Amino acid sequence: MAALTREETEALIQEVLEVYPDKAKKDRAKHLAVNDPSVEKSSKCITSNRKSLPGVMTIRGCAYAGSKGVVWGPIKDMIHISHGPVGCGQYSRAGRRNYYVGTTGINTFGTMNFTSDFQEKDIVFGGDKKLTKLIGEIETLFPLNKGISVQSECPIGLIGDDIEAVSKKVAAEIKKPIVPVRCEGFRGVSQSLGHHIANDAVRDWVLGNRDGDSSFQSTPYDVAVIGDYNIGGDAWASRTLLEEMGLRVVAQWSGDGTISEIELTPKVKLNLIHCYRSMNYIARHMEEKYAIPWMEYNFFGPTKIAESLRKIAAHFDETIQAGAEKVIARYTAEYEAVIAKYKPRLQGKKVMLYIGGLRPRHVIGAYEDLGMEVVGTGYEFAHNDDYDRTIKEMGNATLLYDDVTGYEFEEFVKRMKPDLIGSGIKEKYIFQKLGVPFRQMHSWDYSGPYHGYDGFAIFARDMDMTINNPCWKQITAPWKKAASAEGAQRVAASA
Amino acid sequence: MPEVMFRKGDNDQLIFYVAKKDLEETVVSLEFQQPDKWGGEMVLSDGQRYYLAPLDAPPKLPITLRVKRAE
Ligand code: SF4
Numbered sequence: 001m002a003a004l005t006r007e008e009t010e011a012l013i014q015e016v017l018e019v020y021p022d023k024a025k026k027d028r029a030k031h032l033a034v035n036d037p038s039v040e041k042s043s044k045c046i047t048s049n050r051k052s053l054p055g056v057m058t059i060r061g062c063a064y065a066g067s068k069g070v071v072w073g074p075i076k077d078m079i080h081i082s083h084g085p086v087g088c089g090q091y092s093r094a095g096r097r098n099y100y101v102g103t104t105g106i107n108t109f110g111t112m113n114f115t116s117d118f119q120e121k122d123i124v125f126g127g128d129k130k131l132t133k134l135i136g137e138i139e140t141l142f143p144l145n146k147g148i149s150v151q152s153e154c155p156i157g158l159i160g161d162d163i164e165a166v167s168k169k170v171a172a173e174i175k176k177p178i179v180p181v182r183c184e185g186f187r188g189v190s191q192s193l194g195h196h197i198a199n200d201a202v203r204d205w206v207l208g209n210r211d212g213d214s215s216f217q218s219t220p221y222d223v224a225v226i227g228d229y230n231i232g233g234d235a236w237a238s239r240t241l242l243e244e245m246g247l248r249v250v251a252q253w254s255g256d257g258t259i260s261e262i263e264l265t266p267k268v269k270l271n272l273i274h275c276y277r278s279m280n281y282i283a284r285h286m287e288e289k290y291a292i293p294w295m296e297y298n299f300f301g302p303t304k305i306a307e308s309l310r311k312i313a314a315h316f317d318e319t320i321q322a323g324a325e326k327v328i329a330r331y332t333a334e335y336e337a338v339i340a341k342y343k344p345r346l347q348g349k350k351v352m353l354y355i356g357g358l359r360p361r362h363v364i365g366a367y368e369d370l371g372m373e374v375v376g377t378g379y380e381f382a383h384n385d386d387y388d389r390t391i392k393e394m395g396n397a398t399l400l401y402d403d404v405t406g407y408e409f410e411e412f413v414k415r416m417k418p419d420l421i422g423s424g425i426k427e428k429y430i431f432q433k434l435g436v437p438f439r440q441m442h443s444w445d446y447s448g449p450y451h452g453y454d455g456f457a458i459f460a461r462d463m464d465m466t467i468n469n470p471c472w473k474q475i476t477a478p479w480k481k482a483a484s485a486e487g488a489q490r491v492a493a494s495a
Numbered sequence: 496m497p498e499v500m501f502r503k504g505d506n507d508q509l510i511f512y513v514a515k516k517d518l519e520e521t522v523v524s525l526e527f528q529q530p531d532k533w534g535g536e537m538v539l540s541d542g543q544r545y546y547l548a549p550l551d552a553p554p555k556l557p558i559t560l561r562v563k564r565a566e
Contacts, residue, residue, distance in 0.1 A: 040540075041540070041541060043541070281514060284500060284502070284512070284514075287502065287557050288502075288558065288559060291555075383517040384517050384519075385517060385519045388519070
């Protein structure tokens with residue numbers, strides 16, 4: 001059952017839209033919707049992947065963020081040059097918490113920032129020479145790198161540098177892959193196009209490197225985990241389950257991943273896609289070129305994990321199917337204990353989510369396993385195919401918001417009064433100051449992993465410790481307590 | 496003339512996918528599906544109609560082909 005009825009939710013959307021000028025109102029109205037799980041195609045009720053309106057506070061990132069931060073960044077044995085001014089890379093440095101093993105600065109480079117640090121003269125005279133020099137320096141200082149990617153920031157596209165030519169020339173000299181990525185921030189409407197560009201760069205510059213080389217011993221049980229960025233160790237928690245059921249994980253894309261894993265992926269039997277939004281492109285390409293089937297799965301919460309393990313196993317023979325059942329049986333006692341402990345404390349709590357491209361729908365099952373209910377969800381940069389997949393997961397008359405603005409999100413929260421909000425760092429302090437419990441659901445709020453059975457235990461603990469934290473009772477200063485009772489009524493009346 | 500990737504869906508239906516347009520629809524009808532002729536006019540589940548110059552044999556899916564918008 002939803003918190004509000006369909007009519008109330010519709011009225012709420014209208015009320016929130018009221019403050020916009022007519023044109024903006026018309027545009028934003030298309031991005032807000034009341035969920036109706038019986039609708040087959042999301043395009044009938046919600047518009048997505050459109051340019052954000054000038055003047056509103058959007059929460060999106062840029063194409064460079066999608067390529068450097070999401071897809072390429074976690075490949076740990078390559079050096080990713082943030083090509084352009086220093087800020088883009090420096091301010092986002094190591095913020096994503098994609099864990100890896102290795103010695104940083106020696107054979108892995110995940111948390112370091114490499115940049116060509118553009119100055120005025122590079123904009124005026126071009127930066128190709130600087131890039132050549134920079135790659136030379138990298139080779140001297142970090143000889144154990146296995147390759148380099150050039151992640152373009154905005155100015156590169158504007159001044160028309162030829163990074164492809166530089167890459168080809170220098171790659172031939174140093175005999176390592178150098179991948180130019182045209183992911184200038186101004187391309188597209190959000191980080192989503194950056195994912196696509198990054199996928200295409202993998203396709204064009206890396207994926208085919210071992211075509212025709214059959215020295216790799218493959219087994220019938222080889223799979224690749226695609227679109228798991230190992231946030232707080234997520235990919236590790238997923239990988240153990242797959243290995244326990246008898247599969248061999250050849251590659252991790254791209255959390256804790258290496259370039260050689262990527263080169264080996266065309267040899268696997270099945271591609272497992274966790275983040276559909278950021279890596280479906282490459283999976284579709286591999287299906288066409290190498291005839292590798294792919295499937296989406298979801299490792300959040302025991303219900304979805306069991307469902308996914310069985311769905312994965314169905315692509316293989318009985319050994320694997322029996323393996324999947326064994327894994328589920330083995331962890332049953334463990335997750336039942338987690339549910340027994342936390343469900344009574346979390347039962348009936350309402351959650352609102354606003355995250356990136358996969359979690360707004362993937363984590364719903366995990367909340368439901370704990371007896372919680374997701375009353376509103378939305379994506380920063382989803383496309384219609386994501387909403388197609390979301391509508392079925394969400395309850396009737398719940399709220400959907402695409403590319404929500406800061407103002408809309410705040411108003412929705414004031415009215416729907418969720419017990420928990422899951423979103424990013426930019427939203428965190430606003431809502432905490434409003435006195436609403438908040439979890440960062442991009443970086444797991446410095447916790448994690450949340451994938452897999454092990455992750456579910458941590459997820460449940462984190463949600464409990466946030467919602468039931470005694471600090472929420474201390475939000476109002478004691479001398480304001482008496483006044484606040486009537487104040488709350490006034491806020492409700494004026495909202 | 497968009498480039499379309501055709502693939503088999505989970506229930507063996509034909510899926511019509513255009514990455515650039517975020518279009519992922521099921522093909523509900525295809526004019527020619529004979530062993531020696533595959534293609535022709537097709538209707539998608541949202542009612543859009545496209546035309547694919549018929550191939551001499553059913554292709555191995557998935558495959559990327561150019562289609563035209565049908566009149
Ligand atoms: S939009 Fe351009 S300048 Fe801004 S972070 Fe992205 S690449 Fe850098």
